[in-house]
Amino acid sequence: MRATVMYGAGDVRVEQVPDPVLIEPTDAIVRITRSCICGSDLWPYKHMKPDPHGRRMGHEFIGVVEETGSDVHRVSRGDVVVAPFMYCDNTCDFCKEGLHTSCRRGGAWGMDGVDGGQGEAVRSPLADGTLVTLPVAADDPLMPSLLTLSDVLCTGHHAVVTSRVEKGSTVAVIGDGAVGLCGVLAARRAGAERILLLGHHRERTDLGRAFGATDVVVERGDEAVAHVRELTGGDGAHSVLECVGLVEAYRTALGITRPGGAVGRVGVPQYETAPLGRDVFRNNITVSGGVAPARAYIEELMPDILEGRIEPGRVFDMTVDLDGVPQGYRAMNERRALKVLITP
Amino acid sequence: MRATVMYGAGDVRVEQVPDPVLIEPTDAIVRITRSCICGSDLWPYKHMKPDPHGRRMGHEFIGVVEETGSDVHRVSRGDVVVAPFMYCDNTCDFCKEGLHTSCRRGGAWGMDGVDGGQGEAVRSPLADGTLVTLPVAADDPLMPSLLTLSDVLCTGHHAVVTSRVEKGSTVAVIGDGAVGLCGVLAARRAGAERILLLGHHRERTDLGRAFGATDVVVERGDEAVAHVRELTGGDGAHSVLECVGLVEAYRTALGITRPGGAVGRVGVPQYETAPLGRDVFRNNITVSGGVAPARAYIEELMPDILEGRIEPGRVFDMTVDLDGVPQGYRAMNERRALKVLITP
Known part of the structure; x- marks a missing residue:
C-alpha cells in the first residue's frame, strides 16, 4: 500500500x-x-x-x-x-x-x-x-x-475539562489553530459565558467567532495580557486554554489567568522549564492539561x-x-x- | 507594647x-x-x-x-x-x-x-x-x-485539596516540617489509604507516623523517586503534597506523581522557573496549590x-x-x- x-x-x-x-x-x-x-x-x-x-x-x-x-x-x-x-x-x-x-x-x-x-x-x-x-x-x-x-475536538475539549470551564465561566483561548478553534467550540458547549480568542489570523478568528468566541484579542505578549485584563475588569479569565505549546504562549496564559483559575495546556510544550514561581503561587493558579x-x-x-x-x-x-x-x-x-x- | x-x-x-x-x-x-x-x-x-x-x-x-x-x-x-x-x-x-x-x-x-x-x-x-x-x-x-x-494545618489541608486527595488515594508528602506533618494529618482526614512521608529527621517522621503516615522514605532526590516508585508498583502517588518550596523538592514531586495525578504546592517557591515540559505533559500531571x-x-x-x-x-x-x-x-x-x- x-x-x-x-x-x-x-x-x-x-x-x-x-x-x-x-x-x-x-x-x-x-x-x-x-x-x-x-x-x-x-x-x-x-x-x-x-x-x-x-x-x-x-x-x-x-x-x-x-x-x-x-x-x-x-x-x-x-x-x-x-x-x-x-x-x-x-x-x-x-x-x-x-x-x-x-x-x-x-x-x-x-x-x-x-x-x-x-x-x-x-x-x-x-x-x-x-x-x-x-x-x-x-x-x-x-x-x-x-x-x-x-x-482536535477532543484536544480542545481536554483543555476545557482540565482548565475547569463551567457554566458562566470567562474563558480565554490562546491560539487560533484547529485545536484553539475546537477549544472555543468546546468551551461554548460547556456553558462558558464569555470566550476570548487570542489570535491574529483574521479568517481563523472569524471562524472562532462563528464557533462562539465573544471577543478576539489580536495583540501578542504583554499587549495581549493588558487587553485581556482590560476586557475582564482587571482580573483575567477563570480558565485559559493554552493551544500553542510555545513558552511565550504559556507566559501569556499565566498573565491572563484569574487568581484561583486554571491553565489547560494542550499545545505540545516546546520547552522544558517555564515560569512557576511566586506569582503563580500567590495567585493559586493551577497548571493542568496534557496529551488529550x-x-x-x-x-x-x-x-x-x-x-x-x-x-x-x-x-x-x-x-x-x-x-x-x-x-x-x-x-x-x-x-x-x-x-x-x-x-x- | x-x-x-x-x-x-x-x-x-x-x-x-x-x-x-x-x-x-x-x-x-x-x-x-x-x-x-x-x-x-x-x-x-x-x-x-x-x-x-x-x-x-x-x-x-x-x-x-x-x-x-x-x-x-x-x-x-x-x-x-x-x-x-x-x-x-x-x-x-x-x-x-x-x-x-x-x-x-x-x-x-x-x-x-x-x-x-x-x-x-x-x-x-x-x-x-x-x-x-x-x-x-x-x-x-x-x-x-x-x-x-x-x-500550618490549613496549609497542609490546602495541599490536600489542591492535589485532589480522596478516599482511597495514595498520597506522598514531601517535607517533614510542620506543614508536611499537618499535610499527613489532613490527608488521613480526607480518607487517603496510603500516605508516604518523605523526610529524614527521625523524630519528625515518627510524629508523621503518629499522624497517619504509612511509609517513610528517608532518601532524597533520584533515590527518593526510585523508592516511592518501588512502593507504588512503579506508578507513583495520585496526590503529592510539596511542602518545602525548593526546586529540588518540586522535581521530586514530579518524579513521584502518577499519570493523571496532581502536585499541591504549599511550600513558598524559592525559584522562578521549574520543569514543566514533555514529561509533565505526556503524563497529564497537574501542578496546583499556592498560598493557602x-x-x-x-x-x-x-x-x-x-x-x-x-x-x-x-x-x-x-x-x-x-x-x-x-x-x-x-x-x-x-x-x-x-x-x-x-x-x-
Missing part, C-alpha cells in the same frame, strides 16, 4: 510500504477513508533531523474495518470507525479513569511497527478498545466533523456532531488525496491552510 | 513599638495569647538584606478581643479568636469562592501599618471577616492545636480539633515567651526545634 513517510524537516514522501496484516488476535485491519494533517506534525516538519529509515506519519483517521483478529468482538468487517490519536485497551485502570493516553498496553500510531494514519490502511492494535463505530456511511457529509473526534485522552471523550462528543449542534469539521479548509500530502504539509506550514483533510 | 522586628538575616529583636489603636471602624484590637514562628519566617531569617526600618514579624496568632471599631459586629470584647495568616473581608467575590488570600481588601500581617503576630497585641483590619471565635477559654489545653488553624486561604478552612477543620480527632498542636516542640523569640528563631533555623510556640 501507499503511506506517508517523513525523512527529515520538510521532507515528506508518499511511498510504497508493506500492506498491513493481522499480527495479534486483538488487531484489526482498517481501510482508511479520511485522514488529516495535525498541527503537531508540523513540529517534526520544521525540526526533524534527517533519518534514512523515515518515520510513518498520521494519527487521525476514519476508515472501514476490513479484517479482524480472532479476539476482536466489538467491531467487525464493514464497520465505519474513528480512531483516537493513540490506541488503547480501554480496560486497564488508567483507561477506566479516563486517561487512555496512559493505557498500560497502548501506544502511538506510526511507531513500533504500527502504521500511521496518513496512508491507505492501518493495522490497529487493540481494536476493541481503540476503534469507535460511527453510525453513518463512509461517505456521509458529516465525515470532516466526525474526523475531528480523532484529535481522546478515546475518553469520543462517545460524549459524537452526538453533538450527529445531531448538528456543533460543526468542528469547518476547521478543514483544504483537501488533498495521498499524492497531495506533501503539498498539504507545505500549505499548513506556510499557514496557507488551517487544517488539511486527506481522502486517500 | 513589645513586638518582634527583623532587621536582616539572623537579626531578630523584640522591642518597643507603638501600641495598636483603632484606625478604621472595621478594626479590632486583639491582645495576643498565643503566637508562633513559621517555617516561612526562616526564609528572611536566612536571606533578608539589612533594613534599618526592620520588618514586623508573625502571622499566626490567637488572642482576646480588647476593643472593636463601630462597624464590627461579629466579634466583641472578650472573645477568644484565631486569625488566618492573611486578613480578609470574607464578603468579596474571591472570599465567596474560598480564595480569601486574594481578597479584594485583604492583606498580610506585619505590612502596610498592620502589626505582626509575634508581639503583645495587634490591630486587626477587617475584624468581622478575619477573626474566628473559638468556643473555649484563652488558656484551654487545646490552644496549640487551635493555633495551627492560623496557618486558611480563612476558608478554619470552620471546617476546627471541630476535628475540638472533638479530639486530630491533634496538630503536637508539631510544637518548644515554647518561648517574647524575650525568647530570637532563641526560637535560632532553634528552628538550626533544626533543633520543629515549630516554636510563643506565649507573650
